[in-house]
Amino acid sequence: MSHFKSRPRPPEWIVEVGIGTCHMIGSRRRPVSRDEARRLLTEGLHTCTHYQPDTQLHIID
Template sequence: MFDDLPPDLDRLRTLRVWHALWVERIDRKIAAIQRRQAEQERGRRNRPAPPEWLVQLGIGSGRPPIQVHAGDCRMAGSRHRPVGREEARRLLAGGLPACVHCRPDARLHLLDLDPAAAA
């Protein structure tokens, strides 16, 4: 049984130390991965809910609003601000265009602004 190990005590002790160092190294890596996974899970649990509605902002002076999006729309770009339901309805009713991908006008039941409903 296990005849491939060295026959003398000095080399066996050297192998034991070497393997103990590797086990310690592996244990440190496992602990680091467990800490990182726990941090990621805490981050997922503590992440704020996405806004219900977004207004995409233009560039330049005053950054005027240019389009209304649903809060989960990927087409909103990086320049946007969250708005409430009533402000989104007011902006759409005031003539601000709705995103053609997420259709906030249809989600807000503003069918008179919905081009598909007019057809």
């Protein structure tokens, strides 16, 4: 029997509070599910230009 606790999986997406979605996270962040990230993007959340989550999540204008 192992005495180590399994680590929780890292979130798929991070939202920077006041900034938008980005994997290059800073200190003002919260994890979100893929579905919530898609919802936020379709509601007009500004995206990270480096990772382009709108492209990765298949959000098309």
